[in-house]
Amino acid sequence: MTTQPDTPRPGADTPGLTVAAVARRLGIAPATLRTWDRRYGLGPSAHTAGSHRRYRPADLARLEVMQRALLQGVTPAEAARLALGSGSTPSSPVLLSAAPGVADQVRVGGSVLRLAGAGRRARGIGRAALAMDASAVRRLVDEAVTADGLVPTWDTVVRPVLGAIAERWESTGAGVEIEHLVSEAVIAVYGARALAAPRPPAEVRPVLLACMPGERHSLPLSVLAAVIAECGVPCRPLGADLPLDALVAAVQRSAPAAVVLWAQDRRTADPAAIDGLPRTRPAFRSFTAGPGWESSPASVTHLGSLSEAVDTLCVFLGVTHRN
Template sequence: MTPPEPTAAPSDGARETVAAEDDPAHSVTLSVAAVARRLGVAPATLRTWDRRYGLGPSDHTTGRHRKYAPHDVARLELMQRALLRGASSAEAAKYALATPVPHPRLVRKTVAPVLTGGEFDTGSPPAGGRGLKLPGASRLARGVGRAALAMDSAAVQVLLADSIAQDGVIATWDDVVRPVLAAIAARWEHSGAGVEVSHLLDECVLAAMVRATPIVAEPRNHRPVLLACMPEERHNLPLYPLAAVLAERGIGIRQLGAALPLDALASAVRRTAPAAVVLWAQLPRYADPGAVTALPRTRQQVRVFVGGPGWERGVVPSPAERINGLAEAADAIERAVC
């Protein structure tokens, strides 16, 4: 094969062109529509961010269609995470422009830095919800709502972990999780949309509560506390924050999960001889007094507690006791078994 003829050395301008093409910041570019799909925002929103805050594409090639380079997308992701944390658009843009972005080759593998809890505490809260009605909700609850609607499970879990670390499980459940769950349920009732958002949030909350539940090697109670749903009841999420709070107080528990058959529940009571049993019913049709009275009798007294919206209008058979809020439930169980 004849070797190719030698070519002339590239000029300085040509060298600059080659360098620019080899620069990973320019190697992969995305259109406005592609970036909008990636971030889950409207293309008009990207144009607004570009016009108002200078968070636009840095590709200055000729033509009307400018492209976003990887480091441009990284800055937009920083802005979006700041918005999910409750920042206003101006605050989020300032943060995105001031924060160093990772090297373009690493953009796709790098997680955006976590924002500290008080970084955007500026007096006036941003308009909340973005599709969720959260009147009077905290800034953190609105951030969780935005992250859930964006299907950003990482952001949801970061926010929940921050809240638990700062304010504890009870405050996180009452002031952050419950308002967002209620808003998602209301949105579904109004429009029929959002089931996937509800499932994603449930999984994130469950994971956060499990992480917040310490292992109790030497419990204060000699006999365990059983936490279970009523037979056929599958909504067991509220039992996880209760388990976390009880474990924090040194109380030994046994989680039996959702939709436990009545005979299996009875078997668990006989085998563990618990100090207390908590039975959760989310829906009224599962709040069956007969299932409570059917629990086997043991030689040592078992305190029975029932909780959940399903029991609000139902009959609670004696000697079972109704528990309402998370704090009230944890206090009542602690007094009963310790």
């Protein structure tokens, strides 16, 4: 039985890892490693008898610092400076701050997300998304929520990234898988916050959140559900493409205080659906949300943004916005 040259045994006197082995371990292209070596001096330091250079543990530690810095939105030059000066082991934390002169676009493997004016957290999520690193996207979104809150993270971090992905799709026809990856990460993080919210009193009437029939873009309602839940209001997110008869049944069974109807596309924003909702005792109030609603019935309030939705619902329900 022989030992593969790319996976040295712990404690063995081996020359280190090849470029291919390190690229697999970090989840990046070998060409990226060669670029980091050529531009920033983050190359392998060990040599074999045939003059093939190999990465030692210290080399790998610097590369991991470089990669973590990039995922947090630091420019490649600044990330390389941190890596070369860190002396860190792979598990050692590195405190990062936004570097001056940060570019307004994120590039990974030849792909570009244009993030003009975006902050460090958004650029880090953009890099992780382009690298299809789902765990890093979730971690960075969770860190942003912990540091800044649910609403600011949506407005200043998530929305710029999703907007850049949409712009890329419009110009190239590519990137649907990136949008899905980011959306799933956001749903996971915000959904966990909703589940962790304090349980409201049983007598508090819920808010129903539903996409219009044919509407499949439900992410904003998942975000709104988490914020409302943190305010102590029970939510009933009913998901995408809810048939009208199912919405009517949900209203009749749950006696909601409010119903929010989301439409991303104007083709799904049907005012007749609002007129078709049942009358209940006690009565509920209807709201519309999403860019699909160019006009709403006079008796219905349109919620133009997440902040506006939260403020309006909290005032209507008589609760305090905690985030």
